[in-house]
Structure formats: C-alpha cells, structure tokens
Amino acid sequence: MSDTRREPDLDRLHSRLESAALAADLLDVAYTIVDSPLGKLLLAATRRGLVRVAFAVENHDDVLQSLSEKISPRVLRSPRQLDVAAREVEEYFGRRRRVFDVPLDLSLSRGFRQLVQLRLPDIGYGRTCSYKEMAELVGSPKAVRAVGTACATNPLPIVVPCHRVLRTDGSPGGYVGGIDAKTTLLTLEAAA
Structure with a gap:
C-alpha cells in the first residue's frame, strides 16, 4: 500500500477511535499539535480547560508521558477538543488577540x-x-x-x-x- 493511501486510512481510523473514546467518556486529556512561529506547540486540555502548552524543545512525548502520570493515562490526540484553544493561539500570533479567553485548568501547579x-x-x-x-x-x-x-x-x-x-x-x-x-x-x- 502506498503512503498516500495509508495516511487517509490512518486519519479515518484515528477519527473513529477519537469519536468512540469521547462517546464512552474515556478521554481525560485531549491534545493536539499546532504550528506556530516558534515551532510546533502541543496543546492539551482536560474537561476543565487548557492544562498544558508545550514547546517542541520540551519534547512532546515527555510532556504527554508526564500528563499521563499526573492527570490520567487516558490521553488521546483529539484536535476537535482543542479547536478553540488552537484558534486563540493562531489569533495571538496573527496579532488579532491580546487576551486568551479559553478556560484554563491550573491543576498542574499548586x-x-x-x-x-x-x-x-x-x-x-x-x-x-x-x-x-x-x-x-x-x-x-x-x-x-x-x-x-x-x-x-x-x-x-x-x-x-x-x-x-x-x-x-x-x-x-x-x-x-x-x-x-x-x-x-x-x-x-x-x-x-
């Protein structure tokens, strides 16, 4: 199978898994990776709000491992859950946003x-x-x-x-x- 055929198949599979996890309430930490002028940023959220923003230099795999240990092992790439946060980050870098309105989950700090x-x-x-x-x-x-x-x-x-x-x-x-x-x-x- 060529790489060009495999990618849409993987995207469809991931979308089905994401939908199933959401429907079964099995998703505690959703994440996505977005492009920015500073490189790839990982955005992660819980039901309460955005919980983590990580730069590529922090090693996204390490950040996800830490989230699974500190919050829940039920972590899944779920871009739809982070649409608002991703849009606000994009607006910020586009100089169209000065204040973030996305709900925050500050549970990683005490x-x-x-x-x-x-x-x-x-x-x-x-x-x-x-x-x-x-x-x-x-x-x-x-x-x-x-x-x-x-x-x-x-x-x-x-x-x-x-x-x-x-x-x-x-x-x-x-x-x-x-x-x-x-x-x-x-x-x-x-x-x-």
Missing part, C-alpha cells in the same frame, strides 16, 4: 507557583514587569527566586504570559521555550 501564575495575566499585552515587581504583586516581596521558579514551571506558557516577566535590569532571564522564543513573543507584542 501553592505559591499557582498564585504567581494566576497573577501573570495581570501584566497587560505589550507590557513587562520584573521578577521583583511580580513578587511584590503577589504579596511576597522577598520571594523573587520563587517567582522565577513559578515562571519557569508555568505549564501554560504564552497563554499565561510568563514571558512578560524580566530581570530587574531588563534582560530576559530564562524561559521554558528558550530565550529566542521569549524575545520573539516580547517583540510580537511590542509591535502591536
């Missing part, structure tokens, strides 16, 4: 990390703040390093904008997608 991640959207599109300012914003002015850790472990980069947090001297600091990705996001937002 405690102080989750507190910081909840406040990250308060940094408006095209703006930045320092790790120190973020620590003050969450009421823990001495927790600058902990803010850095919360940003570094943000399971929803881009959507929960940890890229807007910089070092006090204005340099980018680290970023899960790499410094080039952080710089690209900041440049995208500054150009709007």
